[in-house]
Amino acid sequence: MTTITASTTAPPRARKLVGAGRRQWIGLIYVAPAVALVMVFFVIPLGMTAWMSLHNWPLMGEHAFIGLDNYWAILRDTRFWNALKFTGYYTVVVTIAIFAVAFPLAIFIEKPRPLTNLYRTFFFMPAVVGFASASLLWSWLLNVDSGLFSPAAYDLGLIDKKFNLLATFQPAFWSIIAMVVWKVAGFTMIILMTGLQSIPQDLQEAAVIDGAGPFARFRAITLPLMRRTLALALILSVAGSILAFDQFYIILRGGPRNQTLTAVYWIFNQSFVSFKLGYGAALSMVLLVILVALSLIQLWLLRKPEGLD
């Protein structure tokens, strides 16, 4: 209230306006480089994606307007739908797996105790390694002949024949899940930890006095108060997983038998391997609509007021 009255008192305001009036265009100069970059590398390409999706657009040679033909072709593109289905399946499984590991870790490191800082740092280390580095590292660990898992198990006499984890769908899929959980769990852990730390301690203590056990406290206090944090961690995990590419390209190359092609992988294939740029753009538009719709749902999830405030 005081600030509003202060700024509406006549003399200072008048003085400020003179200065601001002279200075206001300067602000535009400050933000101009950022706006220019976003225009060139974002807004224009975004518009072009829509435009290109209506064309037959090979890398070389003339492009021709073909209306919605690319979109009709998508309807018949079983590879794309399979990729989309696989991406969805992967997203659900990996998100559950990440939470299953990250939540207990977050509880484990939440309170400052001896060595907690050290554990926190160790759990988090894989999260700063790039996805490409992590994928290359795991492609070695998972390799049937020179890697770690299969040869070490063989040398230790645990298995009598080296087992190629990447040759069939199920082991290959779960290998990727393990790799991603290893890389991402620490990140999710930190987000969840801040949610846990923001829960007022006296609420928990009051519940203890009321005779609530740990499970009842978790359900009645921790979970509802962490709604926003959980929603946020969920959003980050889902958004990241839907765009998955690096690990599937580097470790599996879409194999075994194209069963692990993700949506982005298929777009990459069509645009930059087959050079069907128009078709790739149409596929991008479909993915984009799905992602924006998901973002809006998630924003709505985040905005909803909490039960306990």
Next chain:
Amino acid sequence: MAQAISARGKLAARFARHSTGVIASVLFVAPIVWTALSAFKPAAEARLPPLPPWPTTGFSLENYATLNSFGDGLWASAQNSIYVSVMTVLLSVIVSVLAGYGFSRFRFPFKDLFFVLILSTIMIPFQSILTPIFLVLTKLGLHNTLTGLVGVYVTLQLPFSIFMMRNAFDAVPREIEEAARMDGAGNATMLLKVMLPLVWPGVVTIALFAFLGAWNEFLAALVLMTDQSKFTLPVMMTALQSGRFGAIDWGAVQAGVTVMMVPCLILFLALQRFYIRGLMAGAVK
């Protein structure tokens, strides 16, 4: 008696907690340490059992030497990666500090529109506009150049770093500026000498994220860099790992992965508190 039991219980709980902590730590850190150690095995050891992880016949830099003789060499790709990352850091810091200051302290036409425009780019993944980015770069004569890649990376950083910088500038009391203005500080002095030292933690944070983002990015580099001499480390290593330069030499892969991981780990360990700050700022957004 009861006291003795509870003391023993506490000890048991502490033991259980630390064993859990140590086991989990090993699971998370082992693959990194394992790779870094294995990279020092001489080539002759590559065919031997993977256990133990460290070289048994003496440390050797053979794998690094082998890696350096692939294509244009490890060092050439590392140089590309360093160039791209450092330029991305410099440019995104400059652009974001200017824009953050502009959005925080000035009123101008389309201000809200521009701010929302920049922030909303986070909703649209660059993966879906990569094809036209490829064409835009061609039009600008930046196709297959590291400069073009830097442009893309800087733009990707903008929503996060501008948001971060605007908040940092918002947190600086106006009185400080007014006092400096009284003392006759001009626009440049105001930003560089007065404001910048006050928002320094924010600058370190966005620089760190820009570096990690550019250093680790893979898909855009894979698509936009067609010339082997322009490959960044992740692209070069993937080409090597997929056997494009002959049979896969896993020792060389380990060496390359180590080179890719070490700068990230060092920066993270040195700047942990800025990293966490950035995560939180990214989270509120």
